[in-house]
Amino acid sequence: MDNKYLKRLRRTEKIQTVLAKVQQHISLLSYILLVVAFLWLLTFPSIYYSKKTYISENALLPNQAILQYETHQAQSAYQHMHALQAHQSSEQALRYVQRVLEETGLRTETQSFNYTDPLSGRLRTGNNLHGIMYAPQGDTTEALVLAAEWSSGDGLLDDIHQQHEEGGIRRNINGVAQLLSLAQHFRTLNHWSKDLIFLVVEQGQIGAEMWLRGYHGNDYPYAAPIRLRSGAIQGALALDLPAGESYSGLGAFFAGKNGQLPNLDLLNILARITQKLDVPWTLQHITRRTAPLLSAHRQDISDTGNWGMLWQHYCDATRTLVGTMSAQASGITVGIHGPFHRFRIDAVTLQAQVATAEDPISMRFHFAEVGKVVESTFHSLSNLLEHFHQSFFFYLLPSPWQYISIADFSPPILIMAAALLCSALASWWAATEEDSTDASSSTEDSKHEDSVLFDRAEKQFTRRITTYLAFWSKFPQVQRLLWTCYGGLGTVLYLLPWALANWCGTMTDSCTLQDNASWWLWGSVSIVVGGLAVLGSQCPPQCDTRLLRTCVLLIVMLATTAVSVMNFSLALVLALLLCPPMVFLPTGHSASTISSATVGGCQLRRMVLTVWLMIISPPMLVYFMHRFTALPLPQLLGRILVEYDLFGAWIYPLIGFVYWPTLVLALIILWR
């Protein structure tokens, strides 16, 4: 016998024993990994986990220019505010804005658009207006945008439908007035290296999207082409100043569609500028009770007096992270900056918070301070020699002064993926183990050691091959199930609202958003239940749920990690919702090996998991969202569809093609 060959056999033998140990404990390992991932997530808000922000692009030079927007210039903002308040109709107000911009020496253009809501077929029309101030001596190759929309956004409540239905529009007159006075002020300055575009949009994000499409020359049937253009837009600021005597805080809303974020430098310069100007600065109005940096407390842990401070920071950071990450995951935020990111433009909405009686006088501010912030930011953006530094948009912000980089925030999701992988391996090994039970009996012979070893190796090899062949014989069934569920059910769920709208179009005028939304909701639920029944009955008794479980877990893992590269927050939500129930899903069994002893314990587990899967099913999630945001259900559903139809957000196809079919398959695995 070849000595080398024997050595190799011994080595494989050793590996086999280790593997056998791993196989025994693989499920436990997946639970441990899951727990580790959750604990790791809890460290995110800690002050020790995040780094201090810094300005990556040196050319930005925040706070270097002497600001000339003073109370005198702010007077014009008050004038415009009063004038705009006098104009009740939007048509009149638009004419006023156009006249002011033209008198300032800007060329203006109006763009009209009409967009049909995919769910209700309702037409949304509006007019965007922009004026371009060509930079003195500029070569029209680059531009910056200062934008304002007519209505002041407030999260989901800025939905246009609702405003029209309720009649009272929260108008962003102050924002437009501020924009006009800034246009007049910027006209007198001569240091601009980029053209300045002043944009006033209607219908919120829809208007902004239409304008951007027109500006970038996309032939789009819903919007008029734009003829008055400048060069490539390098940055944008959107102003959102609700009506009020004075403001107590300026909040940044920065999450775009599909988890796109503006360059961190843009937020960094804003944080530094507002700090210098003594303007209270927050992320999404999440107030902080601790000093911006806490550097002293951070170093001195032994002092127990600091613990309270650090805990406070931890709580604030948690709120900030949850707020900003949920905005990033859903793509639903205040302001019109969202569509800009899709056109590779870094944009942020600045929303002011109206001061209440409790706010101290010293903290209050109004047009003059906001104007200074914008002027200073535009000076910095105009300084920009090249583009913003690349790859500075993978970050999470626990506070305006701290960030977590991609290297630090990606491990938990990878660990969760590893937990899924381990769990998948567990059921895979379980699926391939059934023939191995009888293999151990023949090893009792007291032959020569070498030949025993050889025999064992040979048997193992045979076993591997036979299980492999057995797998191939089972696989087509599983494959068929996967295709019908992810492909068939997914497509039906995905296409349902469009089919409904189409059907609605033929049904004359009896169709409303309300009807359609409920049709959609009930339709999809019944489709899922029907699909569940059909697929469950289709899965024959010999159908191997262990193999099915392996495939489903791998698909979930793939989807989570793939999404995490693009939109970390969405991937995290997906992982948090799907990972635990999938990992706790019983490893599965083949029809022949159900032992009656385990059935009792299994039933309880089944019931708990079924309830769990029901709770995280999309209709329930939509319901929770409806309760949480107090937005009417039809509007919420309409919004989700518009997000996909107009802004290309993935949430809707992700639910249709991945999330819901996965839940259906999980139920099949559970009850088979």
Next chain:
Amino acid sequence: MRFLCPLSITLLGWGLAESSSFPSTSLESDRFTEKLLINPLTTDKVLAHFDFTITSRWHTPEGQEPHHYRLFPRLIGQIIEKFGIREFHLSIGQGRWDYDSWGYPVEPSTSPSLELWTRLETGDDMEDRWQGFTNALSGLFCASLNFVDNTTTSSPLLSFRSPSQLQKLLQDKAEHPTTPEATSPTPSELRHTFLAREGVCTENLTPWIKLLPCQAKSGLTTLLNTYRLFDSSYHSMSIHVHRTCLGESCSKEVWRMRQTLTTVTDRLRLPRQSPALLDTLFDRSLKNTCPLADQSTISVLVPTEGNTFTLQSKPSSWSKAIPIPERKVALFDLKSLVTPNQSFDIDITWPNTWDAHGLSRSSIPLVMHRYVTGQGLERNGLEVHLENRHTQDIPVVYLDTLPWYLNVYFHTLRLEAQPLSAAQQPQVLARANTTTVEPTEMYLQPSHDHGRPAVMEIRFTIPAQSLVTLSVDFDKMFLKYTEHPPDANRGLNVGSAILTAALVSPSTVTPCDYQGLLHPEEQLWRHVRTTTESATVPEVCLTRLYSELFLVSLPTPDFSMPYNVIAFTCTVLAFFFGSMFNSLSRGYVVLSREDVQNTTESPGTAGNTSQKNGDTPVSKSDQKKSQ
């Protein structure tokens, strides 16, 4: 003896067409004129255009007399002679000329970059001479002209022909032979180049001023205050050297060098506005005139209506020679007005009320705008809007030179016309009523990678009162990493497109009007009449319009951490996927002992398997591998 060329009208480039009454005395010696033209464009913007012209016989056509430089700068003369230059036009500008508000410029080249076009005498060593010439100019004007190479140079066939030929080309509908200078006995070839992203600076201005006879010591050049000059909304300096001829039958040929400098001042951005015009614009006043100048004048174009300024000083005369629409021309002859002890200025009053746009949009017959479409690397393309607001069709030649790193798909080239009435209604969403415009003549030169640029030259007619949209798609290519420019990675500028048009009886101030005013003795751009001397032939002005530049940000190598990680893990995953896919996509079967023995007996296989006892499953794929 490069300059020994017989006399012929067609040789003479832009510069002439018909001879005119030129003072006979000046034939003997060099002649220098300095002129300043001031024209309020809008309520806030004032155009000031300096024109210094030297006409010289420094080199006689016959070449019999020795070279004698008097006023004509020897620096230029030697360069011209050494490199066999027939004519050259260099202009460096900064800022955007706003055609819509300001009308047409005095000098047509308004590209906010460096433009050089020249006619070289044809010969074997042309490429060397072109390189030598650009290098010489680079040294002379402190500009980075030495970066001109074959990736930026083009030789347009139609756009830069002589006015008479262009006139014929544009007025006739029929196709023309493409040989540009068919009648010329010593053929010359055109070279045209843009150096986008070349800013003007005092270092360019100083050598430019040095070429003038009086330099900056006296005369109108003393007004060139660099602080004001480089604070203006637009400025452009240029030098044009070409040959022209004098006398009835063009018997005498002379060289003419025009140096011009254009600024547009935004008076609302100035710290103070005095009632004196020169003081407001340049923060200086005139103390003397250049003693070497034969003529030294300031012409102020006073608008007959509109809200600009009113003239208080009494001019030497009101020029009636050239009727200019909506303007009266006040001439100030500085030779008589400027006295040594007293500084000279023009008194005016500025308006108090505001009028945003001096010129209404409709009065400019033809406007061009070029935009780039798409974002990132998605749906990239060009979109050129050509708007004809005139009541007559305008024949044009469109020239665009696109560098090789834009991979232009010429099959996507579209020319669509749309009535202005439909285009201007904002409520019309889709492009309504569009019709395809058929080009009369089209020259498309595809680019070579890392080599020559793509050139498109299209001759077509813009229908009256309509908007023609020219669109073409392109892809951005990868630069080698050494090809990226060394400075901050802002992207690469692409030079302007040029539209050559024959404006028929326009109702606004044209470059021809300005030139007629500055050089009444020589009808530079205008009235190249057809051979039939009929009175009904309309007045035609040939001019060129320059579009905006655009910025291309090419895909850049990004070596930052996240992308490294992504690239690395993707590579690992690709390997993993390969082997996994390989093993998954193979079919495995269990072989019987006979099969195994059969295969081992076959020649060329290792005999290891024959030693084994029992049924040994061997995968077919392994067998295949071992074979």
